[in-house]
Amino acid sequence: MAGQATPVPPIDVDAPADGVRYRFGDQHVEVDDRLLERLRVVCTKVDTDDASRVDAGRDWWPLAILWATAGTVPARPAVVARPTDATEVSGLLALCNEARVPVTPVAGRSGVCGASVPVFGGVSLDLCALRGVGAVDAVSSVVDVGAGTFGVDLEAELRSRHGVTLGHWPQSMELSTVGGWLACRSAGQYSTRYGKIEDMVVGLDVVLADGRVVHTGGSPRAATGPDLTQLFVGSEGTLGVITGSRLRAHPVPTEDRRLARGFSSFAEGLEACRRTLRRGATPAVLRLYDEVESARTFGADDTCVLVVLDEGDPVLIDATERIVAEECARSAAETLDDALVERWLEHRNDVSALAALARRHIVVDTIEIAARWAALLPIYDDAVSRLRSLDGTLAASAHQSHAYSDGACLYFTFAGQGPAPDDLGWAEAYYTQAWRSVMEVTTAHGGAISHHHGVGLNRARFLAPALGGAFETLVDLKAAMDPRGILNPGKLGLPSPFGGAVWP
Numbered sequence: 009m010a011g012q013a014t015p016v017p018p019i020d021v022d023a024p025a026d027g028v029r030y031r032f033g034d035q036h037v038e039v040d041d042r043l044l045e046r047l048r049v050v051c052t053k054v055d056t057d058d059a060s061r062v063d064a065g066r067d068w069w070p071l072a073i074l075w076a077t078a079g080t081v082p083a084r085p086a087v088v089a090r091p092t093d094a095t096e097v098s099g100l101l102a103l104c105n106e107a108r109v110p111v112t113p114v115a116g117r118s119g120v121c122g123a124s125v126p127v128f129g130g131v132s133l134d135l136c137a138l139r140g141v142g143a144v145d146a147v148s149s150v151v152d153v154g155a156g157t158f159g160v161d162l163e164a165e166l167r168s169r170h171g172v173t174l175g176h177w178p179q180s181m182e183l184s185t186v187g188g189w190l191a192c193r194s195a196g197q198y199s200t201r202y203g204k205i206e207d208m209v210v211g212l213d214v215v216l217a218d219g220r221v222v223h224t225g226g227s228p229r230a231a232t233g234p235d236l237t238q239l240f241v242g243s244e245g246t247l248g249v250i251t252g253s254r255l256r257a258h259p260v261p262t263e264d265r266r267l268a269r270g271f272s273s274f275a276e277g278l279e280a281c282r283r284t285l286r287r288g289a290t291p292a293v294l295r296l297y298d299e300v301e302s303a304r305t306f307g308a309d310d311t312c313v314l315v316v317l318d319e320g321d322p323v324l325i326d327a328t329e330r331i332v333a334e335e336c337a338r339s340a341a342e343t344l345d346d347a348l349v350e351r352w353l354e355h356r357n358d359v360s361a362l363a364a365l366a367r368r369h370i371v372v373d374t375i376e377i378a379a380r381w382a383a384l385l386p387i388y389d390d391a392v393s394r395l396r397s398l399d400g401t402l403a404a405s406a407h408q409s410h411a412y413s414d415g416a417c418l419y420f421t422f423a424g425q426g427p428a429p430d431d432l433g434w435a436e437a438y439y440t441q442a443w444r445s446v447m448e449v450t451t452a453h454g455g456a457i458s459h460h461h462g463v464g465l466n467r468a469r470f471l472a473p474a475l476g477g478a479f480e481t482l483v484d485l486k487a488a489m490d491p492r493g494i495l496n497p498g499k500l501g502l503p504s505p506f507g508g509a510v511w512p
Contacts, residue, residue, distance in 0.1 A: 013158035015117050015136065016183055018068045019363040023079030025058035030065070031075055032083045035507035036129035039086040043107050047131070050099030053090040060088045064132035067117040067124045068183070068359075069466060070373040071439050073366045078432060082125040082465075085112065085132035092137045094213060094221060094251040101249065101494075102219030104131055110497045110506055113245035115156050118183035119192060120374070123244050123464030127498040128506040135187055138251055141165050149257045150210055155187030155250050162186060172257035175202030175292075178460075179357050187250045192462030193242040195417070197356060199410045200285075201292035201318065202258065204460065206241045213252035214240050217490040226254065239485075244462055245496040247489050261319035265329045266349040269341035270311035274298045275385050277312045278408060278416075280339045282381045285413045289331040293317035295352070298388075300405035301421070305355075306348050314341070315349045369429040370402070371439050373422060375446045379455030380415040384408070387453045388418055394445035400424040400438050410459065417459040420446055440512045443467075447474075465511050468501040 048054050065084040066072045072082050091097045104111050110130035117124045126132050135156040142152035159181040166172050176196035195204045211225030225237040240248050271277035277296040295315050302313040316332050318325040365372050395404035402423045410417040422442050426434035447457050447470040457474045472479040486502050497504035
């Protein structure tokens with residue numbers, strides 16, 4: 009494959025590799041010399057050096073970025089295994105299952121909820137070498153893609169060699185991999201047109217906890233029992249390790265349309281978006297910002313900015329543009345300079361401020377949730393109010409980032425700072441309160457506590473209340489598919505044989 013993207017850490021750890029402290033180290037599982045020797049027989053590369061283990065002990069979880077400024081990493085694996093194909097993954101899992109050693113699948117480690125943190129040690133299973141585009145069915149527009157393929161490399165090859173696009177553009181495009189997208193039910197910024205990753209996947213290659221390899225799906229639709237592909241999509245490596253996928257592609261669009269509007273209130277903007285989707289228009293981008301974010305992002309005061317971008321067949325996008333314009337006019341929206349869309353495109357993936365804020369000991373994070381249209385405004389009002397009521401809050405705001413016929417995603421941003429800049433205890437307590445506020449509000453209004461960032465470690469404590477009685481079905485499924493509990497323990501709030509919850 010032409011591209012060679014690699015994992016990029018969010019910030020340097022302020023300590024030498026052999027002097028790093030670990031936030032979750034009380035229940036660490038080691039790999040003994042005998043197992044290490046056997047792992048090196050079945051896997052091309054197995055690293056045990058301090059630098060590799062420190063690197064594998066963290067992802068882009070914002071709280072962990074703060075910890076890094078104090079020379080602390082969430083956890084460390086005993087070893088980092090780097091298989092080159094599914095056969096090596098199978099052999100490694102079979103050995104770890106036999107030895108009852110935890111395995112945490114990782115790749116780009118761009119997740120922001122700690123899903124790739126090896127909280128109980130054991131083996132960090134780096135899948136980055138399982139990369140590349142395989143077979144391409146040009147007639148059916150289906151492509152085979154390795155789980156370790158980075159998004160930026162995938163899109164470049166699909167466009168340059170095959171004239172197609174996946175249409176999946178997450179903010180983490182240069183940092184994340186296909187396997188990570190699938191494991192966490194990722195959404196791209198163009199999801200209103202193309203859908204989320206679960207809408208794009210046709211089938212999967214998965215290695216189970218005991219080393220068995222299974223292949224799921226393959227047809228556009230089927231009535232052959234439960235959809236086993238979707239069983240693994242979103243399971244965050246707790247039910248099996250995704251090694252390959254078959255994904256739907258689309259012709260590279262030949263045209264696009266852009267417009268920007270300003271609304272007198274967030275409520276008016278949401279209603280215009282709802283009516284647009286209700287009429288069947290699905291522009292690739294339909295993003296509405298509240299007044300705070302409109303001022304911060306676009307320099308637009310006293311208005312709620314809506315940016316719209318669509319691409320594809322000109323006949324379809326002409327119709328979509330007309331519907332959007334009509335619905336905005338119904339709400340007396342102000343016509344803004346279309347250059348605001350270009351401004352959004354230029355800055356949409358910029359995460360450079362995270363490290364700088366962490367160095368100033370400012371707690372900052374985003375929380376994305378999803379809900380029906382009827383619940384969006386109550387959730388927005390209640391969540392922003394609760395965030396702003398917390399001592400130390402500097403800012404709390406939101407935008408609507410992905411829209412569908414029945415509802416949309418709200419994307420909250422909060423920032424806070426304590427009275428003592430170096431007090432990480434305060435930072436953790438504030439962070440915990442902020443997350444609890446939004447999760448409780450969302451659950452109370454019947455929303456989904458995550459739209460596309462997943463659950464991981466940070467949302468784990470909220471999943472059982474969110475799922476209600478269905479959570480026990482998830483627990484039973486985990487027990488049946490991974491009876492020894494070796495796959496990514498500590499995530500999704502599932503019970504683990506290696507110890508209890510480590511966060512908060």
